[in-house]
Amino acid sequence: MxxxxxxxxxxxxxxxxxxxxxxxxxxxxxxxxxxxxxxxxxxxxxxxxxxxxxxxxxxxxxxxxxxxxxxxxxxxxxxxxxxxxxxxxxxxxxxxxxxxxxxxxxxxxxxxxxxxxxxxxxxxxxxxxxxxxxxxxxxxxxxxxxxxxxxxxxxxxxxxxxxxxxxxxxxxxxxxxxxxxxxxxxxxxxxxxxxxxxxxxxxxxxxRNDSYNQTNNTLGVYKNFVTNKIDEDFEMTKADKIDLLNRSMKYFKEKETFDMDEFAGEVIGNEKAIESFKTFKSQYEQEFDTPIANTFEIAANAVKKQARVYKSVLKLDKNFHIYIHGDKDLIEKGFDDGKAMNYYKVYFKEEQ
Structure with a gap:
């Protein structure tokens, strides 16, 4: 710069x-x-x-x-x-x-x-x-x-x-x-x-409200929405939340331009969750007097910055960390009555 x-x-x-x-x-x-x-x-x-x-x-x-x-x-x-x-x-x-x-x-x-x-x-x-x-x-x-x-x-x-x-x-x-x-x-x-x-x-x-800050703010608002707000309307596991964050980061890394409707459909999917996110975003804009456009050019350096704080790690007590980078359907959560403990079942083809 x-x-x-x-x-x-x-x-x-x-x-x-x-x-x-x-x-x-x-x-x-x-x-x-x-x-x-x-x-x-x-x-x-x-x-x-x-x-x-x-x-x-x-x-x-x-x-x-x-x-x-x-x-x-x-x-x-x-x-x-x-x-x-x-x-x-x-x-x-x-x-x-x-x-x-x-x-x-x-x-x-x-x-x-x-x-x-x-x-x-x-x-x-x-x-x-x-x-x-x-x-x-x-x-x-x-x-x-x-x-x-x-x-x-x-x-x-x-x-x-x-x-x-x-x-x-x-x-x-x-x-x-x-x-x-x-x-x-x-x-x-x-x-x-x-x-x-x-x-x-x-x-x-x-x-200055340029493409860098539009990108940075949108990713930051979405992260806060998934981390702190979405639980009020939906029952979600941490693995589901990580999946939502990973999908948003994938969108921003692959696209050159952000489009709110496209992002909502490809990343969030659920209509009720989409409306909740738009309301959450609007409240942020009013509170901080920082409008975020529905369409803007994505700044790669802002995506790189936010990628450092986007968490893809599922921490289980002090014993295990599971890094989730892809298909969340390959991990299942359950409860073992005999041990009275939660568990995750992970599916994979090859051990590396």
């Missing part, structure tokens, strides 16, 4: 942002970082940009009121793109804004990097981009150095691992009127308000 083999790190400023709710302060640099050589520039590009090579989701900046002008990051990005000579002053404003909005007591303090890149590529378009990154987690590194005919050890405390970017975003100088194109990294997203401040509070993002 994002490539940077021709990219140049044009400018970078570094500030420290503490946690306001913990009475920590922020500290602003007086001037941008002077990049002393190509090595440090290349290391920074590796640290900041490599994580985005595998991102597929593209976002736009937005505001809950519907007025994009009220999104502060959109305002700051526009300033940097239009008035490059004000880069450092604008980076200070970005740091102050993060300090004000990231006020949950569990948010970690850290360094904020604001960078301006030239010749970054997204979706085949070569553009300038604003990068905003934050390092929250520090590590200790051992250093080995020659000493008196042998070697000695030292360490570097509170250092940054350039292979682990905590938080970051790239805002590309295109589609300004709808909130620019934005890609985001957030590797500390576990369940609390502190985990969502980067995307929701600071950047205020809305995901």
């Amino acid at each position: 994002v490539t940077f083999f021709e990219a140049a790190l044009n400018k970078i400023s570094v500030h420290h942002v503490g946690n306001k709710s913990q009475n920590e302060m922020y500290a602003l640099s007086e001037h941008p970082v002077a990049l002393k050589d190509d090595l440090i520039s290349n290391l920074l590009k590796q640290y900041f940009l490599t994580p985005f090579e595998k991102t597929n989701e593209v976002y736009h900046l937005m505001h809950s009121s519907g007025d994009l002008a009220l999104n502060e990051i959109h305002h700051f990005a526009t300033q940097i793109f239009e008035y490059e000579d004000q880069f450092h002053q604008t980076s200070e404003q970005i740091a102050k804004y993060l300090y004000e909005v990231a006020d949950h007591p569990k948010i970690k303090s850290g360094e904020l990097y604001v960078a301006h890149f030239k010749n970054l590529q997204i979706e085949g378009e070569v553009l300038d981009a604003l990068g905003i990154f934050k390092s929250e987690n520090k590590e200790t590194y051992l250093k080995v150095y020659p000493d008196k005919g042998g070697f000695n050890l030292d360490y570097e405390d509170n250092a940054i691992n350039i292979n682990k970017l905590d938080k970051g975003c790239l805002i590309f100088n295109t589609a300004k009127e709808i909130g620019y194109k934005v890609v985001v990294i957030d590797n500390n997203t576990r369940g609390t308000e502190a985990a969502v401040y980067w995307k929701d509070g600071f950047l205020q993002l809305k995901i």
Whole structure:
């Protein structure tokens, strides 16, 4: 999605942002970082940009009121793109804004990097981009150095691992009127308000509803439907559920275009279940304000992503795992009265 083999790190400023709710302060640099050589520039590009090579989701900046002008990051990005000579002053404003909005007591303090890149590529378009990154987690590194005919050890405390970017975003100088194109990294997203401040509070993002997300959302909604909803209307074994999931994954892997009626007929089959799924899908669209079209081009990379979380394993106590990849009619469930235990009978022609 994002490539940077021709990219140049044009400018970078570094500030420290503490946690306001913990009475920590922020500290602003007086001037941008002077990049002393190509090595440090290349290391920074590796640290900041490599994580985005595998991102597929593209976002736009937005505001809950519907007025994009009220999104502060959109305002700051526009300033940097239009008035490059004000880069450092604008980076200070970005740091102050993060300090004000990231006020949950569990948010970690850290360094904020604001960078301006030239010749970054997204979706085949070569553009300038604003990068905003934050390092929250520090590590200790051992250093080995020659000493008196042998070697000695030292360490570097509170250092940054350039292979682990905590938080970051790239805002590309295109589609300004709808909130620019934005890609985001957030590797500390576990369940609390502190985990969502980067995307929701600071950047205020809305995901672009393209074929990737149409594919991803449809597979995700269907998985939730089969896993959590279908039991309300039908008695189904776990093997039956796995079969439904396998059939849906087969459909998405073999087809180039999704068609709701075709999918419903080939994968779900039962009219009552079809109506239940359509209602479930509609409720998702309303709750998350994310419409899913009845027809769209299937994105293979989204199918690959969802395939990792689609379960085809039937776990039986702690003794057996049965992997179901094909015809569910070759597996039968029963109950043994003598042993008072459930069992599965599996039919096959050859043992491999």
